Each structure stands twice: as C-alpha cells, then as structure tokens.
Amino acid sequence: MVKPIEVTDANFDQTLGGHPLVLVDFWAEWCAPCRMIAPILEELAREYEGKLLVAKLDVDENPKTAMRFRVMSIPTVILFKNGQPVEVLVGAQPKRNFEAKIQKHLPASA
Numbered sequence: 001m002v003k004p005i006e007v008t009d010a011n012f013d014q015t016l017g018g019h020p021l022v023l024v025d026f027w028a029e030w031c032a033p034c035r036m037i038a039p040i041l042e043e044l045a046r047e048y049e050g051k052l053l054v055a056k057l058d059v060d061e062n063p064k065t066a067m068r069f070r071v072m073s074i075p076t077v078i079l080f081k082n083g084q085p086v087e088v089l090v091g092a093q094p095k096r097n098f099e100a101k102i103q104k105h106l107p108a109s110a
Helices: 012-017 033-045 063-068 093-104
Strands: 021-027 053-058 076-081 084-090
Touching: 012 021, 012 053, 012 084, 021 033, 021 093, 033 053, 076 093, 084 093
Parallel strands: 021 053
Antiparallel strands: 021 076, 076 084
16 A cells, blocks of 8 residues: 655655655644644555655654755645645645645646
8 A cells, every 4th residue: 555655854855856746744743733634645645656756754853854945834745846846735734735736737648
C-alpha cells in the first residue's frame, strides 16, 4: 500500500529531484490539525500513485528545510513541480482543496 514517505533536511532535495510532482506536508507530532489531514494525504498518495509523490517533513526534526520555505504555521502543504514550489496550503483543508491544486499541475493526459 502506498503511503506518504518521510523526508528530512538531508534527503529533501534529492527526493524532490527524482519526481516531477511532489506534495510535501510540513507537520509535527504535537499538531492536531496535522493529524487531521494525515488520512487525506494517505488517500492522495494512493489515488495519485505514479503521478504524484506525497512526502512528510517533521518541522521539529528538520528545521532547516522548514525555514528555507518560510513555513511559519503547520500544517503547511507545499506542492512542488520540478523541484520548485508552485502551490501552498496552510492549515487543515478538505480533500477537494488539495485535489484542486494537484489537478492544475498534472499533465493533461493524467
């Protein structure tokens, strides 16, 4: 079963470099809204398998990457296309909001 992968400060750029479309959840263990969206991100990982990589970055353990992308509130979910941030969602959101952002960046045939 496909699940979001864990990324860290050490492997963030390498992970993003290997995939054209990556959705990264900047989260922390203590964050209740982060836990609320976790099942949605797992669904997205399954539903968009082969088209989108879903990743999670714990901001407490990986502050450099969180600072680099100016993550001030969590959850912050950033969609990266070819390694560049193209969409940002802050706070708990319904699944349709994530899907709307993802659909804008999928190839027409997807």
